[in-house]
Amino acid sequence: xxxxxxxxxxxxxxxxxxxxxxxxxxxxxxxxxxxxxxxxxxxxxxxxxxxxxxxxxxxxxxxxxxxxxxxxxxxxxxxxxxxxxxxxxxxxxxxxxxxxxxxxxxxxxxxxxxxxxxxxxxxxxxxxxxxxxxxxxxxxxxxxxxxxxxxxxxxxxxxxxxxxxxxxxxxxxxxxxxxxxxxxxxxxxxxxxxxxxxxxxxxxxxxxxxxxxxxxxxxxxxxxxxxxxxxxxxxxxxxxxxxxxxxxxxxxxxxxxxxxxxxxxxxxxxxxxxxxxxxxxxxxxxxxxxxxxxxxxxxxxxxxxxxxxxxxx
Numbered sequence: 001x002x003x004x005x006x007x008x009x010x011x012x013x014x015x016x017x018x019x020x021x022x023x024x025x026x027x028x029x030x031x032x033x034x035x036x037x038x039x040x041x042x043x044x045x046x047x048x049x050x051x052x053x054x055x056x057x058x059x060x061x062x063x064x065x066x067x068x069x070x071x072x073x074x075x076x077x078x079x080x081x082x083x084x085x086x087x088x089x090x091x092x093x094x095x096x097x098x099x100x101x102x103x104x105x106x107x108x109x110x111x112x113x114x115x116x117x118x119x120x121x122x123x124x125x126x127x128x129x130x131x132x133x134x135x136x137x138x139x140x141x142x143x144x145x146x147x148x149x150x151x152x153x154x155x156x157x158x159x160x161x162x163x164x165x166x167x168x169x170x171x172x173x174x175x176x177x178x179x180x181x182x183x184x185x186x187x188x189x190x191x192x193x194x195x196x197x198x199x200x201x202x203x204x205x206x207x208x209x210x211x212x213x214x215x216x217x218x219x220x221x222x223x224x225x226x227x228x229x230x231x232x233x234x235x236x237x238x239x240x241x242x243x244x245x246x247x248x249x250x251x252x253x254x255x256x257x258x259x260x261x262x263x264x265x266x267x268x269x270x271x272x273x274x275x276x277x278x279x280x281x282x283x284x285x286x287x288x289x290x291x292x293x294x295x296x297x298x299x300x301x302x303x304x305x306x307x308x309x310x311x312x313x
Contacts, residue, residue: 047123050103051116054124055091058084062129063311064117065091066137068160069232070224072098074216075134079296082304087311090129092117092137096228098220106185109231110239114140118148128153130311135160135293136236143241145250156253156310158303159293161276162241170275174238181237185230197222206262206292213297245279252277253284253310255303257291 047054055073063083065076073091080089094113096102104112117140121129131152133141138160145155161167165177191199200221204214221229256273258266269287277283286306291298 047120049095049116049120050101051095051113052120053093053095053100054120055093056088057081057091058087058089060087061311062126063087063089064121064126064129064131064141065089066117066131066133066140067092067094067097068133068135068137069236070097070221070229071134071137071217072220074098075213075294075296076132078300079304079307083307087130090120090124090126094137096225096232099223102225102228104228104231106189106227106231106234108235109228110136110140110143110235114143114147117144118151121148121151126151130154130156132156132158132307133160134158134296136164136232139164139236139239139241142248142252143239145252146241146244146248149248149250152250154251154253154310154313156255156307158255158295159257160254161273162245162280163239163276165237165240166272166276174240177237181234184237185234188230188233189226193222208292208294208297209259209262209290210294210297213294217294242276242279245277246281248280251282251284251313252280253286253306254280255286255288255295255306257293257295257298258287258289259292259298260290263292 057080065073065080067073067075073093076091080091083089093100095104096109128150129152131141131144131154133139133156135158138157139162141152141155142157142160142162145152163172163174165172165174165180168177168180197218200218204217207217208214254273254277256269258264258269260266264272266287266289273285277285288295288299288302288306291302295303
């Protein structure tokens with residue numbers, strides 16, 4: 001779970017607090033084109049990667065679910081259990097997060113993970129799966145579609161932006177965000193266990209209205225490798241996917257949260273998401289009210305309806 005507001009100055013992070021968006025990995029949904037019912041187990045157990053692991057459940061068209069920064073695949077468990085009756089669901093766990101092993105120090109995180117996911121799609125023989133990603137997972141799904149458009153049919157980003165440091169303001173660039181990214185990474189590495197947990201517990205209040213989800217977020221963060229988190233936050237704050245939006249041909253739905261009671265007011269959320277996705281042809285914007293960043297926890301029934309519409313579109 002990303003808590004930048006505890007790592008850098010309050011004035012520069014006011015936008016993060018107001019829009020209730022963090023850099024937790026999320027992704028897009030990609031609609032599989034053939035409703036074949038291949039056995040659930042055959043997709044993943046031959047796949048080996050130190051960047052991610054995949055759990056497969058159900059049968060039918062393929063859907064990949066990507067969690068966000070420091071999150072467990074369990075964040076998607078309820079939606080996966082719902083979808084598995086009609087789809088083969090691929091639950092991704094990113095290396096270094098929520099107890100998953102990490103061996104890459106604080107080197108690059110996002111792009112190698114996206115390339116590992118592209119390799120998974122090829123090796124598992126998936127036919128243009130649907131990809132749904134939350135936060136950093138959504139950014140990763142968009143990057144996957146930009147780099148490998150033939151691999152995915154459709155993307156849904158859940159409370160995710162193509163450039164997260166746009167939360168600092170409309171003039172932010174990767175270069176202007178770099179010092180803050182380095183400061184955030186250093187803060188993650190330097191904090192002692194007790195103060196780090198306290199910071200996670202305070203910040204969790206802004207990311208979900210659901211007490212059980214807040215508690216899980218803290219535990220996932222505490223079980224995550226600090227070097228992996230530092231590497232990921234550095235990447236997420238400095239990767240800008242907006243220049244590649246205009247050339248994208250993959251359909252994208254951008255689902256985002258609004259919460260008048262402690263989250264992002266609707267007008268602010270509308271303005272930010274509309275501005276940042278303006279360069280993406282045909283993007284479908286869907287606002288979910290009365291939710292903070294973890295829409296799947298705060299408004300699961302509403303998100304389920306959106307996912308079903310997306311898959312059927």
